Amino acid sequence: MCGVALLFFSLLVLSDAITTRKIGVNYGRLGNNLPSAYQSIEILRSMRAGSVKLYDANPEILRLLARTNIHVSIMVTNDEIISIAANQTTANKWVEDNVLRYYPDTMIRTILVGNEVLSSSSDAAKQIWNHLVPAMRRIKISLRAQDIRNIKNPINISLNFALLQSNIKYTDPGTGLVYTNLLDQMLDSVVFAMTKLGYPDVRLSIAETGWPNAGDFRGSWC
Structure with missing residues (x-):
């Protein structure tokens, strides 16, 4: 295209x-x-x-x-x-x-x-x-x-919730699952979506993660 x-x-x-x-x-x-x-x-x-x-x-x-x-x-x-x-x-x-x-x-x-x-x-x-x-x-x-x-x-979204440093608990209204950080939510969303598409057994690996310290400036990450 x-x-x-x-x-x-x-x-x-x-x-x-x-x-x-x-x-x-x-x-x-x-x-x-x-x-x-x-x-x-x-x-x-x-x-x-x-x-x-x-x-x-x-x-x-x-x-x-x-x-x-x-x-x-x-x-x-x-x-x-x-x-x-x-x-x-x-x-x-x-x-x-x-x-x-x-x-x-x-x-x-x-x-x-x-x-x-x-x-x-x-x-x-x-x-x-x-x-x-x-x-x-x-x-x-x-x-x-x-x-x-x-x-x-x-x-x-709470910065601490995104950085795995929060005491906040979020209960998903549809599944009842309790999350304490954004990373787990995001991973579960991918797994759930792939399962719905018929690919329940694909293993996931996190290649890169972090929080930007200066946005896109010089591509720096912390």
């Missing part, structure tokens, strides 16, 4: 204990010689994709995704975060323009706020850092005001 900016991602949703045999696709549009939005959506449909992640809230793509039964993740772009964090009216307008205009015909299920904000050490990114959570909260308030409750606005 030369020139098509479509990357696969896992569709396991731990919080709802939902799995699907359908693939998910990251739909990026930075590049040249890319297919049109119409062609791209047709490719998704031909692949029987179950979910697609957009890196913005492109009107043409959202219209084309209407009545396709594809679950859609849209994104508040980095340059919109500060203004949304500062003003609830701005957040309400964003939800009106980018969600209500297409929902529910387009099955918007997740709103992501920013892209790789914390992994960049640039001055522009650093200016956004302190506005990230307030922007997420304002978007959530806007959704609740419209009584929209089946669209998720992902929340932060």
Whole structure:
């Protein structure tokens, strides 16, 4: 599929204990010689994709995704975060323009706020850092005001929970399994998804893990 900016991602949703045999696709549009939005959506449909992640809230793509039964993740772009964090009216307008205009015909299920904000050490990114959570909260308030409750606005995961240093216990509502760290959750999600696909006995090895100390800067990890 030369020139098509479509990357696969896992569709396991731990919080709802939902799995699907359908693939998910990251739909990026930075590049040249890319297919049109119409062609791209047709490719998704031909692949029987179950979910697609957009890196913005492109009107043409959202219209084309209407009545396709594809679950859609849209994104508040980095340059919109500060203004949304500062003003609830701005957040309400964003939800009106980018969600209500297409929902529910387009099955918007997740709103992501920013892209790789914390992994960049640039001055522009650093200016956004302190506005990230307030922007997420304002978007959530806007959704609740419209009584929209089946669209998720992902929340932060405890750093200690990710680093195996937490006393927090999370009970999965679907399986009843109790987790004390994010690594076990992620491994179980892979095992569970592979089992559902008919590959229950594939051994897994962790080749690399860690926590970034400076994002992508010089590729350094701790």
